[in-house]
Amino acid sequence: DTAVSQTPKYLVTQMGNDKSIKCEQNLGHDTMYWYKQDSKKFLKIMFSYNNKELIINETVPNRFSPKSPDKAHLNLHINSLELGDSAVYFCASSQEAESTFEQFFGPGTRLTVL
Amino acid sequence: GESVGLHLPTLSVQEGDNSIINCAYSNSASDYFIWYKQESGKGPQFIIDIRSNMDKRQGQRVTVLLNKTVKHLSLQIAATQPGDSAVYFCAENYSGGYQKVTFGIGTKLQVIP
Numbered sequence: 526d527t528a529v530s531q532t533p534k535y536l537v538t539q540m541g542n543d544k545s546i547k548c549e550q551n552l553g554h555d556t557m558y559w560y561k562q563d564s565k566k567f568l569k570i571m572f573s574y575n576n577k578e579l580i581i582n583e584t585v586p587n588r589f590s591p592k593s594p595d596k597a598h599l600n601l602h603i604n605s606l607e608l609g610d611s612a613v614y615f616c617a618s619s620q621e622a623e624s625t626f627e628q629f630f631g632p633g634t635r636l637t638v639l
Numbered sequence: 640g641e642s643v644g645l646h647l648p649t650l651s652v653q654e655g656d657n658s659i660i661n662c663a664y665s666n667s668a669s670d671y672f673i674w675y676k677q678e679s680g681k682g683p684q685f686i687i688d689i690r691s692n693m694d695k696r697q698g699q700r701v702t703v704l705l706n707k708t709v710k711h712l713s714l715q716i717a718a719t720q721p722g723d724s725a726v727y728f729c730a731e732n733y734s735g736g737y738q739k740v741t742f743g744i745g746t747k748l749q750v751i752p
Binding site for chain 1: 673685744
Protein backbone atom coordinates (compact mmCIF):
# COMPACT_ATOMS: atom_id res chain seq x y z
CA ASP A 526 0.00 0.00 0.00
CA THR A 527 3.00 2.30 0.60
CA ALA A 528 3.24 4.99 -2.07
CA VAL A 529 7.01 5.60 -1.91
CA SER A 530 9.14 3.00 -0.20
CA GLN A 531 12.85 2.90 0.56
CA THR A 532 15.19 0.18 1.72
CA PRO A 533 16.91 -0.08 4.03
CA LYS A 534 15.49 2.21 6.70
CA TYR A 535 18.77 2.22 8.62
CA LEU A 536 22.26 1.68 7.26
CA VAL A 537 25.37 1.64 9.44
CA THR A 538 28.67 1.11 7.69
CA GLN A 539 32.38 1.79 7.83
CA MET A 540 34.21 4.56 6.00
CA GLY A 541 35.41 3.48 2.57
CA ASN A 542 32.62 0.98 1.98
CA ASP A 543 30.20 1.03 -0.96
CA LYS A 544 26.47 0.92 -0.30
CA SER A 545 23.16 1.24 -2.13
CA ILE A 546 19.75 2.56 -1.18
CA LYS A 547 16.69 1.49 -3.14
CA CYS A 548 13.51 3.40 -3.83
CA GLU A 549 10.24 2.35 -5.42
CA GLN A 550 7.02 4.27 -6.05
CA ASN A 551 3.68 2.76 -6.99
CA LEU A 552 1.97 6.06 -7.83
CA GLY A 553 2.66 5.93 -11.56
CA HIS A 554 4.66 9.16 -11.34
CA ASP A 555 7.13 10.15 -14.04
CA THR A 556 9.63 11.99 -11.86
CA MET A 557 11.70 10.74 -8.93
CA TYR A 558 14.19 12.48 -6.68
CA TRP A 559 16.88 11.92 -4.10
CA TYR A 560 17.29 14.41 -1.25
CA LYS A 561 19.83 14.57 1.55
CA GLN A 562 18.78 15.87 4.97
CA ASP A 563 21.55 16.79 7.39
CA SER A 564 21.52 16.82 11.18
CA LYS A 565 20.06 20.34 11.21
CA LYS A 566 17.12 19.19 9.06
CA PHE A 567 18.35 21.07 6.00
CA LEU A 568 16.84 19.31 2.97
CA LYS A 569 18.81 19.50 -0.26
CA ILE A 570 18.03 17.97 -3.63
CA MET A 571 20.71 15.71 -5.10
CA PHE A 572 19.24 14.18 -8.24
CA SER A 573 16.04 13.99 -10.23
CA TYR A 574 14.98 11.58 -12.95
CA ASN A 575 12.10 11.98 -15.36
CA ASN A 576 11.09 8.80 -17.20
CA LYS A 577 14.48 7.21 -16.45
CA GLU A 578 16.37 10.26 -17.69
CA LEU A 579 18.56 12.37 -15.41
CA ILE A 580 17.25 15.95 -15.36
CA ILE A 581 18.66 17.43 -12.16
CA ASN A 582 22.18 16.75 -10.95
CA GLU A 583 23.21 19.12 -8.21
CA THR A 584 26.79 19.57 -7.07
CA VAL A 585 27.10 16.11 -5.62
CA PRO A 586 30.43 14.21 -5.48
CA ASN A 587 30.72 11.66 -8.26
CA ARG A 588 30.93 8.96 -5.56
CA PHE A 589 27.14 9.20 -5.67
CA SER A 590 25.58 7.51 -8.67
CA PRO A 591 21.82 7.28 -9.17
CA LYS A 592 20.33 4.60 -11.38
CA SER A 593 16.78 4.36 -12.67
CA PRO A 594 16.04 0.94 -14.19
CA ASP A 595 12.45 1.99 -14.86
CA LYS A 596 10.29 4.96 -13.98
CA ALA A 597 9.04 3.31 -10.78
CA HIS A 598 12.51 2.79 -9.33
CA LEU A 599 15.40 5.10 -8.47
CA ASN A 600 18.38 3.66 -6.63
CA LEU A 601 21.32 5.49 -5.13
CA HIS A 602 24.76 3.93 -5.01
CA ILE A 603 27.48 5.52 -2.91
CA ASN A 604 31.15 4.59 -3.32
CA SER A 605 33.94 5.10 -0.81
CA LEU A 606 31.67 6.33 1.96
CA GLU A 607 32.90 9.25 4.06
CA LEU A 608 31.92 10.48 7.51
CA GLY A 609 30.21 13.51 5.95
CA ASP A 610 27.84 11.25 4.05
CA SER A 611 26.05 10.48 7.31
CA ALA A 612 22.54 11.88 6.88
CA VAL A 613 18.98 10.87 6.16
CA TYR A 614 18.35 10.27 2.48
CA PHE A 615 14.85 10.73 1.14
CA CYS A 616 13.42 9.51 -2.11
CA ALA A 617 10.43 11.34 -3.55
CA SER A 618 8.23 11.23 -6.62
CA SER A 619 5.91 13.60 -8.40
CA GLN A 620 3.73 13.91 -11.43
CA GLU A 621 3.64 17.30 -13.06
CA ALA A 622 0.13 18.55 -13.35
CA GLU A 623 -1.31 21.92 -14.11
CA SER A 624 -2.19 22.64 -10.54
CA THR A 625 0.47 21.07 -8.40
CA PHE A 626 4.08 19.98 -8.16
CA GLU A 627 3.40 18.04 -4.97
CA GLN A 628 6.16 15.61 -4.15
CA PHE A 629 5.50 12.40 -2.26
CA PHE A 630 8.33 11.42 0.04
CA GLY A 631 9.48 8.04 1.24
CA PRO A 632 10.16 7.33 4.94
CA GLY A 633 13.89 8.01 4.59
CA THR A 634 17.08 5.98 5.00
CA ARG A 635 19.28 6.96 7.92
CA LEU A 636 22.89 6.39 6.86
CA THR A 637 25.55 6.38 9.55
CA VAL A 638 29.18 6.17 8.47
CA LEU A 639 31.61 5.17 11.22
CA GLY B 640 26.40 20.59 1.81
CA GLU B 641 25.82 20.95 5.49
CA SER B 642 23.87 23.90 6.87
CA VAL B 643 26.83 24.88 9.00
CA GLY B 644 26.12 27.72 11.41
CA LEU B 645 22.37 27.60 10.85
CA HIS B 646 20.04 26.51 13.62
CA LEU B 647 16.56 25.15 13.25
CA PRO B 648 14.18 27.91 14.44
CA THR B 649 11.67 26.73 17.02
CA LEU B 650 8.19 28.03 17.70
CA SER B 651 6.43 27.00 20.91
CA VAL B 652 2.65 27.42 20.98
CA GLN B 653 0.00 26.59 23.54
CA GLU B 654 -2.54 24.00 22.43
CA GLY B 655 -5.61 25.74 21.03
CA ASP B 656 -3.75 28.90 20.03
CA ASN B 657 -3.06 29.89 16.44
CA SER B 658 0.42 29.36 15.01
CA ILE B 659 2.16 31.46 12.39
CA ILE B 660 5.25 30.10 10.69
CA ASN B 661 7.18 32.47 8.46
CA CYS B 662 9.44 31.89 5.52
CA ALA B 663 11.51 34.14 3.28
CA TYR B 664 12.18 32.84 -0.20
CA SER B 665 15.08 33.77 -2.39
CA ASN B 666 14.16 33.55 -6.06
CA SER B 667 11.96 36.36 -7.36
CA ALA B 668 11.21 34.20 -10.42
CA SER B 669 9.62 31.47 -8.26
CA ASP B 670 5.96 31.13 -9.07
CA TYR B 671 4.82 28.20 -6.99
CA PHE B 672 5.18 27.68 -3.26
CA ILE B 673 4.50 24.72 -1.04
CA TRP B 674 4.40 24.02 2.67
CA TYR B 675 5.48 20.61 3.92
CA LYS B 676 5.17 19.06 7.38
CA GLN B 677 7.77 16.59 8.60
CA GLU B 678 6.97 14.56 11.70
CA SER B 679 9.74 12.92 13.63
CA GLY B 680 11.14 9.87 11.82
CA LYS B 681 9.07 10.44 8.70
CA GLY B 682 9.40 12.05 5.31
CA PRO B 683 7.98 15.49 4.53
CA GLN B 684 4.28 15.58 3.74
CA PHE B 685 2.46 18.12 1.57
CA ILE B 686 0.16 20.50 3.44
CA ILE B 687 -0.85 23.27 1.08
CA ASP B 688 0.42 25.14 -1.95
CA ILE B 689 -0.08 28.51 -3.58
CA ARG B 690 0.69 30.00 -6.96
CA SER B 691 2.21 33.43 -7.38
CA ASN B 692 -0.99 34.83 -8.89
CA MET B 693 -2.66 34.44 -5.49
CA ASP B 694 -2.09 36.18 -2.14
CA LYS B 695 -3.94 33.76 0.07
CA ARG B 696 -5.15 30.19 0.06
CA GLN B 697 -7.05 28.32 2.72
CA GLY B 698 -7.19 24.67 3.59
CA GLN B 699 -8.53 22.79 6.54
CA ARG B 700 -7.24 24.73 9.59
CA VAL B 701 -4.34 26.09 7.52
CA THR B 702 -3.92 29.29 5.55
CA VAL B 703 -0.97 30.28 3.41
CA LEU B 704 -0.23 33.94 2.73
CA LEU B 705 2.11 35.11 0.01
CA ASN B 706 3.70 38.55 -0.19
CA LYS B 707 5.66 38.71 -3.43
CA THR B 708 6.84 42.27 -2.81
CA VAL B 709 9.01 41.22 0.10
CA LYS B 710 9.34 37.55 -0.95
CA HIS B 711 7.63 36.31 2.17
CA LEU B 712 5.43 33.33 2.80
CA SER B 713 3.58 32.37 5.96
CA LEU B 714 1.62 29.38 7.19
CA GLN B 715 -1.12 29.93 9.71
CA ILE B 716 -2.46 26.99 11.68
CA ALA B 717 -5.70 27.57 13.51
CA ALA B 718 -6.40 25.98 16.90
CA THR B 719 -3.05 24.24 17.06
CA GLN B 720 -3.18 20.63 18.27
CA PRO B 721 -0.46 18.33 19.68
CA GLY B 722 -0.50 16.43 16.38
CA ASP B 723 0.70 19.59 14.66
CA SER B 724 4.08 19.28 16.39
CA ALA B 725 6.58 18.80 13.56
CA VAL B 726 9.13 20.60 11.42
CA TYR B 727 7.54 22.78 8.75
CA PHE B 728 9.27 23.60 5.49
CA CYS B 729 8.40 26.14 2.87
CA ALA B 730 9.54 25.31 -0.64
CA GLU B 731 9.70 27.34 -3.82
CA ASN B 732 9.61 26.31 -7.44
CA TYR B 733 10.07 28.02 -10.75
CA SER B 734 7.73 26.35 -13.21
CA GLY B 735 10.13 27.01 -16.06
CA GLY B 736 12.49 24.46 -14.53
CA TYR B 737 12.26 20.69 -14.15
CA GLN B 738 10.11 20.58 -11.04
CA LYS B 739 13.17 21.55 -9.01
CA VAL B 740 11.90 22.53 -5.61
CA THR B 741 14.16 24.44 -3.24
CA PHE B 742 13.41 23.92 0.43
CA GLY B 743 13.78 26.54 3.12
CA ILE B 744 15.54 25.95 6.41
CA GLY B 745 12.51 24.62 8.30
CA THR B 746 10.81 25.66 11.54
CA LYS B 747 10.16 23.31 14.42
CA LEU B 748 6.70 23.74 15.93
CA GLN B 749 6.28 22.55 19.51
CA VAL B 750 2.73 22.42 20.84
CA ILE B 751 2.45 22.69 24.60
CA PRO B 752 -0.53 20.71 25.94
